[in-house]
Amino acid sequence: MSTTILEINNLSVSFDGFKAIDDLNFYVDKNELRVVIGPNGAGKTTLLDMICGKTKPTYGTIEFNGLNLERMLEFQITRAGVGRKFQNPLVYEDLTVSENLEISYPKKRDIVGCLFFKRNQIVRDEIARIADLIFLKDEMSRKSAHLSHGQKQWLEIGMLLMQDPQLLLLDEPVAGMSARERELTGDLLRKIAEGRSMVVIEHDMEFVRSVAHKVTVLHQGKILAEGSMDRVQNDPRVIEVYLGH
Amino acid sequence: MDDFTLAVPAQSASDVKPSGSRAASVVRLLDRFAVPLLAILLLIILPAFAGTFRLGLLGKYLSFAFCAVGLVLAWGYGGILSLGQGIFFGLGSYILAMFMKLESTSADPAAAVFVSEGPPVPDFMTWNSVDVLPWWWVPFAHLWFTIPMLLILPTALAFGLGYANFRKRVGGVYFSIVTLALAAMASIIIVGQQGYTGGINGITNLTTFAGFDIQSDTAVYTMYYVTALLLLASILAGRFILRSRLGKVLIAVRDREDRIRFSGYDPAMFKGFIFAIAALFSAIGGAMFTLQVGFASPSVSGIVPSIEMVIYAAVGGRLSLVGAVYGTLVVGLAKSLLSEQFANIWMYFMGALFIICTMVFPKGLAGILDKYRGR
Numbered sequence: 001m002s003t004t005i006l007e008i009n010n011l012s013v014s015f016d017g018f019k020a021i022d023d024l025n026f027y028v029d030k031n032e033l034r035v036v037i038g039p040n041g042a043g044k045t046t047l048l049d050m051i052c053g054k055t056k057p058t059y060g061t062i063e064f065n066g067l068n069l070e071r072m073l074e075f076q077i078t079r080a081g082v083g084r085k086f087q088n089p090l091v092y093e094d095l096t097v098s099e100n101l102e103i104s105y106p107k108k109r110d111i112v113g114c115l116f117f118k119r120n121q122i123v124r125d126e127i128a129r130i131a132d133l134i135f136l137k138d139e140m141s142r143k144s145a146h147l148s149h150g151q152k153q154w155l156e157i158g159m160l161l162m163q164d165p166q167l168l169l170l171d172e173p174v175a176g177m178s179a180r181e182r183e184l185t186g187d188l189l190r191k192i193a194e195g196r197s198m199v200v201i202e203h204d205m206e207f208v209r210s211v212a213h214k215v216t217v218l219h220q221g222k223i224l225a226e227g228s229m230d231r232v233q234n235d236p237r238v239i240e241v242y243l244g245h
Numbered sequence: 246m247d248d249f250t251l252a253v254p255a256q257s258a259s260d261v262k263p264s265g266s267r268a269a270s271v272v273r274l275l276d277r278f279a280v281p282l283l284a285i286l287l288l289i290i291l292p293a294f295a296g297t298f299r300l301g302l303l304g305k306y307l308s309f310a311f312c313a314v315g316l317v318l319a320w321g322y323g324g325i326l327s328l329g330q331g332i333f334f335g336l337g338s339y340i341l342a343m344f345m346k347l348e349s350t351s352a353d354p355a356a357a358v359f360v361s362e363g364p365p366v367p368d369f370m371t372w373n374s375v376d377v378l379p380w381w382w383v384p385f386a387h388l389w390f391t392i393p394m395l396l397i398l399p400t401a402l403a404f405g406l407g408y409a410n411f412r413k414r415v416g417g418v419y420f421s422i423v424t425l426a427l428a429a430m431a432s433i434i435i436v437g438q439q440g441y442t443g444g445i446n447g448i449t450n451l452t453t454f455a456g457f458d459i460q461s462d463t464a465v466y467t468m469y470y471v472t473a474l475l476l477l478a479s480i481l482a483g484r485f486i487l488r489s490r491l492g493k494v495l496i497a498v499r500d501r502e503d504r505i506r507f508s509g510y511d512p513a514m515f516k517g518f519i520f521a522i523a524a525l526f527s528a529i530g531g532a533m534f535t536l537q538v539g540f541a542s543p544s545v546s547g548i549v550p551s552i553e554m555v556i557y558a559a560v561g562g563r564l565s566l567v568g569a570v571y572g573t574l575v576v577g578l579a580k581s582l583l584s585e586q587f588a589n590i591w592m593y594f595m596g597a598l599f600i601i602c603t604m605v606f607p608k609g610l611a612g613i614l615d616k617y618r619g620r
């Protein structure tokens with residue numbers, strides 16, 4: 001049995017002739033925590049957008065657990081077990097923290113299921129467990145609009161945990177956070193990485209070093225280098241891209 | 246004064262939170278018992294004080310309140326501003342009118358004179374040289390066919406239309422324009438196909454429903470109560486939807502449609518569903534309208550009535566199911582009074598009311614009490 005959970009082959013996408021991703025091959029193993037770095041415009045966010053279905057590739061295949069994601073719609077990809085966190089925290093502001101978590105519960109997501117959904121003991125326990133994990137158990141009945149920026153980031157991570165995806169895609173999870181919040185988030189990410197695969201985009205090198213198993217450097221839509229943090233940081237091409245211009 | 250300064254009072258009022266005060270506890274009680282209070286007003290107070298004539302008028306307004314309640318669901322919670330609820334109101338109205346017209350035609354000995362064989366043909370058809378009852382009219386002679394059709398047809402049409410658009414990610418103001426165009430089409434079709442629809446006059450002279458005389462005083466009371474009870478049932482159904490997880494998903498779809506897909510929901514399905522429910526309510530309202538006034542007319546199926554329905558919901562408060570009923574009653578009564586006093590310019594008052602309401606009270610009548618709710 002293969003240990004690869006995500007297999008991307010010959011992936012390309014162009015926007016008005018500009019190739020944001022150019023013939024990319026990218027593989028992620030089960031239970032791996034991969035960090036993707038690269039200068040602005042390297043195609044990092046576009047890569048995540050294509051995995052989760054937000055952007056359709058011009059060419060190439062994205063295989064996840066034997067499913068061809070490039071042919072599926074966003075909500076189908078989500079139901080198949082891919083979770084996505086965007087760069088800016090996107091929570092449902094008019095709902096409370098616990099309601100945000102409740103609608104992220106990954107069952108009964110059709111009309112009838114929703115209409116007769118019961119918040120039973122299993123769901124309540126799960127909501128309480130996640131709220132505790134994301135440091136928000138005292139904010140349960142607060143509207144999420146009133147949370148701080150960092151708390152919204154946590155809530156969104158919590159919503160993803162509720163979804164319990166096999167593959168979690170995170171776009172700059174510590175952006176805009178204080179030093180203390182970064183530290184807590186780092187712990188949180190290590191905790192939730194257990195039992196699932198993650199692809200994380202991050203700029204903060206110290207943070208990357210503290211969480212990553214393996215690092216992929218993207219540049220102009222192609223992979224420039226891949227390997228351990230030490231190897232990548234000493235790669236002359238990577239140094240060239242980051243410091244050369 | 247520009248719109249910014251006008252919008253400020255409502256904004257700052259919602260920041261004040263004098264919770265715990267006497268006013269706040271009164272508002273909490275009002276909120277808690279909103280539906281029973283409305284039921285008391287509709288079922289006891291209004292029938293006790295309004296005469297037969299006024300009660301008939303109120304019953305007519307209440308039939309429009311179904312559309313406003315539907316708009317609270319679709320617009321207030323689903324974010325779908327439909328400017329075409331008149332289409333579904335009209336469908337409900339016309340479908341029932343077809344049944345009643347066939348009933349009164351078969352009871353009319355004069356109608357039989359014009360037809361050599363087959364079922365009797367309604368008078369307006371003979372006037373337009375349609376001598377044989379069209380095949381699609383025939384099954385509407387039966388109540389067992391008419392009632393299900395009245396409920397299913399508008400609902401299915403709304404779902405099909407909505408889902409097709411929402412799936413292609415046509416939403417927001419673009420969908421409003423689509424509904425507006427459809428409302429225009431609906432009235433053009435009705436007026437243009439005079440031989441089949443009665444044209445600009447509509448379908449008239451409907452006097453009985455399944456043998457029950459709809460013009461007597463007892464009938465006015467009976468139909469008023471039936472309308473009020475159905476309206477209360479619609480409100481309870483709407484409340485059930487909003488309190489379920491579906492209600493929360495709707496809010497999420499309204500505020501963050503792009504995000505909800507990544508929570509694993511299909512927003513097109515949810516928007517299609519709530520649009521269909523709004524259409525169903527409108528169709529029931531349309532049927533109750535025809536039953537009470539004894540006709541179906543393009544004047545309640547086109548653009549103008551559709552926009553009036555939005556005004557009812559906006560004045561009542563687009564987030565309040567109960568508010569929608571008060572909004573309809575207040576605007577309906579104002580409309581009657583103003584059109585009597587200022588026959589030529591009352592429409593301007595309606596327009597001004599809508600503008601003032603959206604600018605100063607964006608949450609309508611229900612929102613005025615918001616500052617006591619600690620929201």
